[in-house]
Amino acid sequence: MGTSYTAPTNPDWWREPIERTEIVWITLAFSWCLFMFVWMIAWHWIGNQNMRNEAYTTTPEKYAKHLADQAAKYAVRKDKSMPNEDVIAPPPGGDVYLAGQQWQWRPILELQKGKTYRLHLSSLDVGHGFSLQPENINFQVYPGYEQVLNLTPNKSGQFSIACGEYCGGVNAMGHHTMLGRIYVKE
Amino acid sequence: MATTTMSDFRVDPVSGLKIHRVANKLVQWNAFAAVVFLLVGGLFGLGVALTRMPSVQLLPPEWFYLFLTAHGLVALAVWIIFFEIAVLYFCGAHLLNNRIATPGWAWAQFWLMIIGAAMAAVAVLQGQSSVMFTAYPPLEAAPHFYLGLILFAVGALIGCFVFLGTLVVAKRENTYQGSLPLVVYGGLIACAIAIFTIVSGAVILIPTFFWRVGLISHIDPMMYRVIFWAFAHSTQQINVTAHIAIWYLIAGLLFGAKPMSEKVSRFAFLLYILFLQLGSVHHLLSDPGLTSAWKVFNTSYMIYLAVLASMIHGLTVPGSIEVAQRKKGLDTGMFTWLRKAPWGNPIFSGMFLSLVGFGFIGGVTGVVMSVEQINMIIHNTMYLPGHFHGTVVCGTTMAFMAVTYYLIPVVFQRKIALAGMAKWQPYIFSLGAYVFSLAVMGAGTLGVQRRHADITFAGQPLAYEYPEIAKGLMDLGEIFAVIMSVGAAMFIVVVLASIFTGERVTEGSAPWPKPEDADVVFEKSGKKHIGSGGFEAPGTFVLALVLFATIVLYYFINFKYLSTIWGMS
Numbered sequence: 001m002g003t004s005y006t007a008p009t010n011p012d013w014w015r016e017p018i019e020r021t022e023i024v025w026i027t028l029a030f031s032w033c034l035f036m037f038v039w040m041i042a043w044h045w046i047g048n049q050n051m052r053n054e055a056y057t058t059t060p061e062k063y064a065k066h067l068a069d070q071a072a073k074y075a076v077r078k079d080k081s082m083p084n085e086d087v088i089a090p091p092p093g094g095d096v097y098l099a100g101q102q103w104q105w106r107p108i109l110e111l112q113k114g115k116t117y118r119l120h121l122s123s124l125d126v127g128h129g130f131s132l133q134p135e136n137i138n139f140q141v142y143p144g145y146e147q148v149l150n151l152t153p154n155k156s157g158q159f160s161i162a163c164g165e166y167c168g169g170v171n172a173m174g175h176h177t178m179l180g181r182i183y184v185k186e
Numbered sequence: 187m188a189t190t191t192m193s194d195f196r197v198d199p200v201s202g203l204k205i206h207r208v209a210n211k212l213v214q215w216n217a218f219a220a221v222v223f224l225l226v227g228g229l230f231g232l233g234v235a236l237t238r239m240p241s242v243q244l245l246p247p248e249w250f251y252l253f254l255t256a257h258g259l260v261a262l263a264v265w266i267i268f269f270e271i272a273v274l275y276f277c278g279a280h281l282l283n284n285r286i287a288t289p290g291w292a293w294a295q296f297w298l299m300i301i302g303a304a305m306a307a308v309a310v311l312q313g314q315s316s317v318m319f320t321a322y323p324p325l326e327a328a329p330h331f332y333l334g335l336i337l338f339a340v341g342a343l344i345g346c347f348v349f350l351g352t353l354v355v356a357k358r359e360n361t362y363q364g365s366l367p368l369v370v371y372g373g374l375i376a377c378a379i380a381i382f383t384i385v386s387g388a389v390i391l392i393p394t395f396f397w398r399v400g401l402i403s404h405i406d407p408m409m410y411r412v413i414f415w416a417f418a419h420s421t422q423q424i425n426v427t428a429h430i431a432i433w434y435l436i437a438g439l440l441f442g443a444k445p446m447s448e449k450v451s452r453f454a455f456l457l458y459i460l461f462l463q464l465g466s467v468h469h470l471l472s473d474p475g476l477t478s479a480w481k482v483f484n485t486s487y488m489i490y491l492a493v494l495a496s497m498i499h500g501l502t503v504p505g506s507i508e509v510a511q512r513k514k515g516l517d518t519g520m521f522t523w524l525r526k527a528p529w530g531n532p533i534f535s536g537m538f539l540s541l542v543g544f545g546f547i548g549g550v551t552g553v554v555m556s557v558e559q560i561n562m563i564i565h566n567t568m569y570l571p572g573h574f575h576g577t578v579v580c581g582t583t584m585a586f587m588a589v590t591y592y593l594i595p596v597v598f599q600r601k602i603a604l605a606g607m608a609k610w611q612p613y614i615f616s617l618g619a620y621v622f623s624l625a626v627m628g629a630g631t632l633g634v635q636r637r638h639a640d641i642t643f644a645g646q647p648l649a650y651e652y653p654e655i656a657k658g659l660m661d662l663g664e665i666f667a668v669i670m671s672v673g674a675a676m677f678i679v680v681v682l683a684s685i686f687t688g689e690r691v692t693e694g695s696a697p698w699p700k701p702e703d704a705d706v707v708f709e710k711s712g713k714k715h716i717g718s719g720g721f722e723a724p725g726t727f728v729l730a731l732v733l734f735a736t737i738v739l740y741y742f743i744n745f746k747y748l749s750t751i752w753g754m755s
Contacts, residue, residue, distance in 0.1 A: 002436035002444050002705075003367075003439075003442055003443060003444050004359075004367065004368045004369055004424065004434040004435065004438035004443060004444055004445055004506065005201075005367050005368070005369040005434070005435050005438040005439065006281075006362075006367050006438075007282050007362045007363055007364045007365055007366065007367050008365050008367075008368075008448050010208075010366060010448075011363075011364045011365070013448040013449060014446060014448075016448065016449060018446060018447045018449065018450055019344045019446055019721075019722050020720050020721055020722070020725075021446070021501070021505055021721045021722055021723045021724070021726065021727050022446055022447055022450050022498075022501065022502065022505070022715075023499070024721075024727070025339075025497070025501045025727065025730055026450070026494070026498060028734065029241065029494050029497040029498070029734070030494055030736070032490075032737070032738070033489055033490035033491070033493055033494050034489060034490075036267055036490055036553070036557070036741070037482075037485070037486050037489045037490055038236055040482055040485075040486060040558055040559070042480055043558075043559050043745075044478065047559060047745075047748070047749065048753040048754070048755065049559055049562065049748050049751060049752075049753065049754050050558075050559060050754060050755055051471075051472070051478060051481075051558065051754070052754070052755060053476070053477050053478050055474035055475040057227070059689065067215060076217075079648075081647050081648055081649070082647045084650060102346050108648075112556070113643050116753070121474075125324070126322070126324050126407075127324075127325070127407055129565070129635070130633055131530070131566065131567070131568045131633070132752070133633045133650060133652075134632075134633055134652075135751050136563050136564075136567065136631070136632070136633040136751070136754055137562055137563065137751060137752060137754070138561075138562055138563070138564070138565035138566055138567065139472045139474060139562070139565070140411075140470075140472045140473045140474070140565070140566075141474075141475075142407045142408055142474065143295055143324065143407060144407065144408070145408055145474040146474065146738055147473075147474030147475075149754050149755075150697070150751035150753075150754065150755045151366075151752060151753070151754055152752060152754070152755075154750075154751075154752055154753060155561050155752070158572065160648065160650035162633070162635050162643075163635065164565065164566030164567065164635050164636070165322070165566060166251070166317075166318045166320075166325075166637040168316075168317075168325055169251070169639075170245060170247070171246050171247045171248055172246060172645060173645075174247055174251075174639065175251075175637065175638065175639075176635075176638040176639045176640045176641070176643070177640075177643055177644070177645060177646050179643055179646050179648040179649075180648065181648050
């Protein structure tokens with residue numbers, strides 16, 4: 001008697017036994033839940049793709065200073081697509097600073113395949129999204145916060161960075177035209 | 187306190203519910219406002235779809251971002267929350283044979299939400315507030331954009347308390363015996379989540395408003411995102427809870443189904459209160475300054491206990507239908523109960539399509555993408571809109587449409603006009619929504635970013651081109667978004683035609699026959715057992731296993747892909 005939208009006819013419904021379909025399903029579903037929980041933790045040890053959780057507060061001015069110092073030390077040539085832009089090739093193992101600003105990712109970087117870099121990410125104005133293509137690696141980037149990742153390119157070639165977080169814009173330029181570039185050499 | 191007389195009520199002949207006329211009027215107005223906003227939100231959505239189709243690209247970027255902001259705001263918040271208020275009033279008053287508490291406050295809720303929604307909409311249309319639904323500072327919207335959202339939220343909060351007051355009235359006036367019905371219990375859980383949600387919204391939107399009028403100098407962008415998502419993701423948790431309550435309601439209304447186990451279904455709802463809110467952290471998985479321990483705890487809803495709850499409802503809702511059908515004699519084979527279900531009735535087809543779409547599209551992808559590491563290859567790509575159209579459109583919106591086909595005769599007392607169109611509507615809408623979600627998720631896994639007015643990076647010296655197949659998937663997905671729009675338009679036409687021109691259901695006459703009580707039929711049949719192999723709902727169990735296999739397979743496919751990208755530590 002009764003339905004889902006009327007009060008339970010048995011006032012002592014808490015003591016009703018649970019039917020087998022539900023028992024078996026709940027057991028199965030909960031086992032999977034436990035597995036997924038453990039696997040997500042385990043990937044921090046068994047996997048090679050994890051967040052580093054290293055972050056600092058900063059300011060756009062401080063961060064711009066890092067970018068300028070880096071450009072002074074490691075600029076190696078002008079870019080072939082943008083002749084007035086430097087290509088920066090920081091040494092492997094060291095710090096690499098990358099900034100989002102309306103509407104570009106700078107500087108253009110050159111990295112070496114198989115080498116690990118400490119990549120710093122921050123924004124000089126509004127929120128942006130670091131989106132490395134075609135690898136499709138995506139991070140949130142804010143002004144005032146500096147996130148650090150140990151990044152190891154495992155493929156060589158030319159990679160682009162799009163913006164994953166809406167950052168304003170007008171018709172000709174804007175969020176949808178925001179790009180940066182990383183060259184990875186063998 | 188006002189006393190009520192019998193003339194304040196009428197009796198619905200099918201369900202036997204005593205319907206309070208004032209409460210009924212409030213349900214009507216909130217549901218009607220919801221449908222009007224669905225029309226508005228849908229039109230903006232159509233503009234978005236036609237722009238994101240690479241071969242059409244209808245709108246210039248400035249207009250696109252305006253449309254996208256308006257679409258997000260109206261379709262994700264206004265349409266859904268108006269409808270949810272209607273559902274809460276229906277649960278508290280109609281389903282409990284009860285009057286509504288404080289109708290004056292309920293009208294205040296309605297008008298505050300209208301004024302708030304209108305104010306925010308005007309701000310967006312003025313063109314200075316194209317900041318998206320998320321409005322992350324330091325992006326700036328006009329001050330009345332935030333004020334509109336705040337008023338809308340205050341209205342919704344009043345609605346929650348009117349609902350709670352209505353439950354108190356029901357208890358005190360003994361309008362029902364024993365425990366709350368399961369559907370109302372689900373509504374209560376949705377209301378509790380809604381209060382948490384709206385308070386979170388106030389905590390972040392009020393200071394942001396002060397920032398925009400110059401009273402506060404700085405809003406920290408990280409803090410904004412943490413609190414904003416406690417608000418914005420939680421609104422989606424209200425939807426989930428509300429549409430699951432509606433699934434149970436429709437199962438009860440059409441099949442006379444009762445929960446397979448009150449204990450299990452209620453416990454699953456309770457898990458939502460305890461753990462569902464933690465899921466807001468899904469949005470913060472690639473953010474700086476938060477630790478993995480915090481992310482893992484929250485993004486897993488504490489060992490996936492809220493996912494467990496959804497998996498339970500996913501079994502028990504169709505399971506309750508199967509049990510009722512089998513008790514009524516459809517106890518042969520594995521799926522006779524489902525084959526012989528009323529597929530021509532949009533209340534049922536809509537509900538079942540909502541269940542399948544929410545489980546297989548929104549649910550599976552949601553579980554996988556919210557893994558801390560998988561998020562890195564999905565975050566803010568087109569996968570996101572694909573996923574949440576799987577939950578909010580395939581799931582919530584379809585469920586709300588389905589129950590509207592029930593509300594029109596019972597609450598608006600009109601027969602469904604254009605019944606032929608109504609019959610096809612859930613299929614067309616769901617077809618559009620399903621394929622749209624899947625196709626743009628495909629494009630997202632190939633890197634296509636969300637919220638881009640143009641995916642060609644035209645005019646950029648540092649050119650980048652997405653793979654051709656990604657563009658093809660965007661075209662395909664958006665074609666089906668147009669089909670989804672056609673389905674939504676059919677719904678709106680049917681609703682408006684029914685409300686304004688539909689044949690009146692005279693008081694006391696039944697729009698359709700009352701479903702038989704499955705237990706009574708079963709007792710008469712003299713049978714002892716239903717189902718097979720000791721399972722009362724074997725067909726549902728098989729369907730659940732298909733869902734299970736899908737999740738497991740899809741989970742490992744994503745980890746396999748993740749393991750091939752650049753190393754990060």
